[in-house]
Amino acid sequence: EARFKLEHKAVCSGETINIIPEKFPGNSDYYWDYENDAITDDSYSKNLQPAVVSHLYPSNAGPDSMVYTISLRVRNTRNCYDTTLEQVTIYPYVIADFTYDSAGCSPHYANLVNTSSVNAVESRWLFSDSTSSFETNPSKIFLNTTESDKTHTATLIVTSAYGCKDTVIKTFTIYATPVVFFEPDTILHCSPFKVTFFNRSTADPVTTYYWDYADGTVDSTFDKSSTVHTYVTNRTDSATMRNVQVIAVTQHGCRDTGYSPIYIYPITIARFGVQKASCAPYIAHFSDSSVNARYYFWDFGDNQYSLSNAPQHLYPVDGRYLVTLVTASKNNCRDTIVDTITVYPSPRADFLIAPIYQRYPNASVTLYNRSTDAAGTPIYSSDTVWTFRIDWGDSTFTTTLIDSTLHTYATWNPTGEQYAVTLTISNPTCDTSLTRLITILPPFPVARFLRDTSGCPPLTVYFQNQSLFSSHGFVWNFGDGSPVEYSNEASHTYTEPGIYNVQLTAIGEDGVRDVTYRNVRVFNVPSPKFYVEPKEVQYPEAVINVVDSTRMGEFYHWHLTYLKPLGHDEYDTIPYEVIHSKTFSYTFRDTSKYGKFLIWLEVESDSLCPAVSDTQEVIVNPQPVIVFPNAFTPSLDGPSSGGKYNPRDNSNDIFFPYVPADRTFMIDSYRLEIYDRWGELLFVSDDLSVGWDGYYKGSLCKQDVYVYRCKGTYINGQKFEFKGDVTLLHKSW
Structure with missing residues (x-):
């Protein structure tokens, strides 16, 4: 008989199921199937079957519960079987996190x-x-x-x-969080002053302390040691509080902040104003400019004292006095200032000067020092108590004073008055002076100018005036009848050759005059003149003769220029050749250049004065071209109308010479004759535009060789003659 009990019919995932089997005397073997899948999970014999069977089911992650069926099958000794089933529930596990x-x-x-x-x-x-x-x-x-x-x-x-x-x-x-605690050694004082801060904080040993002294100054330390800080001047009129802050930060960033106030009394500044130097006797007026001062104590340096804020004090004799002012504020903050007052003895300026009357350029004078101090002792520049100034009356000064001082005036007094020479002896607060007069008369004028000069007309001469002492002007006479000029510097242009005597008059003080002269020479200029013969030539014998008739010419430069046609009466001027002979013949050899040439002359005299001639024109004609063909084919339609031909017609019906269209003008006279082989004259033409049409007396001449003869004259007078034969060929129908 198969029977068992479950300790718990439902457990949480991960807990063990305890099964308690019941044993009967006849049972011999136990077969456990925990999932009822016909697979035996555990088996025991009667004697080995434990009182409690434990089993752990797989984890149940949920969300639903898992139900399993437990099967127990038992067998007895007679091989009989019995089976029982029981369900168990496995709840989903829960996870804490x-x-x-x-x-x-x-x-x-x-x-x-x-x-x-x-x-x-x-x-x-x-x-x-x-x-x-x-x-x-x-x-x-x-x-x-x-x-x-x-x-x-x-x-x-x-x-x-x-x-x-x-x-x-x-x-x-x-x-652990730090606990900040610190103490200053004083919390109230006159500025400026030092404060020692004692750090008594409780904190991790590895802690940084950040100090903020509340006056724009910060610091940091890595231990609890004391720190010292100086608070500078409080310039207000009341006590100032500085709330000092300390921040302690541990290695883990834990922090605490502490504060402690410091009170700074305003500073008192001792200041006063006074004229620091004067001559004895001297009454010094002291003005107070102190800051935050309530109480005053003055020591005037001569065993005299005062408690006033702005006292007056008499210094009857010369000397150097140390003045001390001590001020105290309402908080008993104190300040001291010390300054020096110098009291000088009074000097007496005196001197002689010589000479007191002379004429420029003599302009040097000597000042002889006779100055003394109050005790009658001579004084000089070596006495550093005083400063010295000699005003010579000409805007120049001397700042040293010795026994004698030399001075040279640059000019006489332009106002006509005397020079006032003044000696001044002074210190920063007192002075004495004396003035004496001298006279420097104006000089006599000296007329002078550059230069003797020469040149080609038009000659412009710039005269350099080097006159001296001509304060009242100049008069220029240029020697060529032109009006005089009244100016300092002058220039004049001479247009005619000649030698001119230039006069300069210099006018000085009181109308005194001086006169000087210089010569100006104006050279002759050549008069270029020439003629060309012939004015029209023709290649290949294009020769011209240039005959010069220039007056006063010495150096010649003939310019030959070619006018290259551009069309529509426009030309490009191309330099052709420069020739330096006086008279010459010239042959044109470059047959590619023909037409108009220009020739002109640049000539210089022996004084190198240049002149340029007028331009003359030379016509260079090209070499004529007359070419006769050696055959032609007359028209079979009958004679032509007078033998006129079209040079552009390529039919070859008429026998005529080829002459380029741009050279027909070069033929002045012309005659063409045609003969047969027996010497009979068949055709004559005196017109270049009329040729032989191959007919004689209205009939076509036979196909044969004929003789032509052409003669005439070119426009330059040169004769020409051409002979040859021509073959007359009949056209096929």
């Missing part, structure tokens, strides 16, 4: 985020400081009141709807 900030400074505000599995329906938190929470995502404050780091734990227990549980424990590190 959360995220958190694992470390922080005390107080550490930890936000615990529950990340347990979704089937968790209940959460319980247990903390190491004996507090707990049933919130799903609680917030927790962890404290550390010690000087070292401290560890805390958080335990999360979650339960599913089936009562399944899971637990997770995590650790927190709570860093």
Whole structure:
């Protein structure tokens, strides 16, 4: 008989199922199938069957429960079997977990985020400081009141709807937070002053302290040592508070801030104004410009004192006096200033000067020093108490004073008055002076100018006036009858050859005059003149003769220029040749250049005065061209009308010479004769445009060889004659 009991018919995933079998006397073997899949998972004999059979089913991640059927099959000794079944339920497992900030400074505000599995329906938190929470995502404050780091734990227990549980424990590190405390050795003082700050903070040894002295100055230290800071001047009229701040930051970034006030009394500044130098007796007027001063103490340097803020004091004798002013504020802050007052003895300026009357350019005078101090002792520049200035009356000065001083005037007094020479002896506050007069008369004028000169007309001469002492002007006479000029510098243009005597009159003070002369020579200029013969030539014998008739010519430069036709009476001027003979013949050899040529003359005299001639024109005609053909084919339609032909007609019906169209003008007279082989004259033409049409007395001549003779005259008078034979060919029909 197969029977068993389940300790629990439902368990959470991961828990063991305990099965308690019942044993009967006849049972001999037990066969366990925990999933009822006909596969025996465990088998025991009667004697080995345990009282409790345990089995762990696979994990159930959910979301639903898993139901399994347990099968027990038993056999007795007679090989009889019995089977019993029982179902067991496996609930889904639940997982506890959360995220958190694992470390922080005390107080550490930890936000615990529950990340347990979704089937968790209940959460319980247990903390190491004996507090707990049933919130799903609680917030927790962890404290550390010690000087070292401290560890805390958080335990999360979650339960599913089936009562399944899971637990997770995590650790927190709570860093110690520093406690800032510092003390200044004084909190109230007159500026400027030093303060020592004693750092008594409680903190991790690895801590940085940041000091802010509240006056724009910051500092940092890595230990708790004391620090010293100087507070500079408080220039206000009341005490100033500086709230000093210290921030302590540990190696983990934990920080604390502390403050301590420092009070700074306003500074008092001792200042006064006074004229620091004068001559004895001297009454000094002191003005107060002190800052934040309430109380005053003056020591005038001569055993005299005052408690006034702006006293007056008499210094009856010369000397150097140290004046001391001590001021105190309402907070008894003090300041001292010391300055020097110099009291000079009064001097007496005196001198002689010689000579007192002379004429320029004599313009040197000597000043003889006779100055003394109050005791009658001579004074000079070596006495550093005084400064000296000699005003010579001509805008120049001397600042040294010796026994005698030489001075030279650059000019006489232009105003006609005397020069006033003044000696001044002074210190920064007192002075004395004396003035004496001298006379420097104006000089006599000296007329002078450059230069003797010569040149070709038109000759412009720039006269350089070098006259002296001509303060009242000049008169220029150029010697050619032109009007005189009244100017300092002058220029004049001479257009005619000749020698001219130029006069300069210089006028000085009181109308005194001086006269000087210079010569100007104007050279002759050539008169270019020539003729060309012939004025029209023809290649290949294109020769011209140039005959010069220039007056006063010495150096010749003949220019030959070719006018290259461009069309429509336009030409390009091309330099052809330069010839330096006086009279010459010239042969044109470049047959590619014909037409108009220009010739002109540049000529210079023996004084190199240039002149240019008029331009003359030379016509160079090209070489004539007359070419006769050696055969022609007369028209079979009968004689032509007078033998006129078209030079552009290529029919070859008429026998005529080829002459380029641009050279027909070169033929002045012309005669063409045609003979047969027996010497009979068949054709005559005196017109270049009329040729032989191959007919004689109205009939076509027979096909044969004929003789032609052509003679005439070119336009330059040259005769020509051409002889030859021509073959008359009949055209085929």
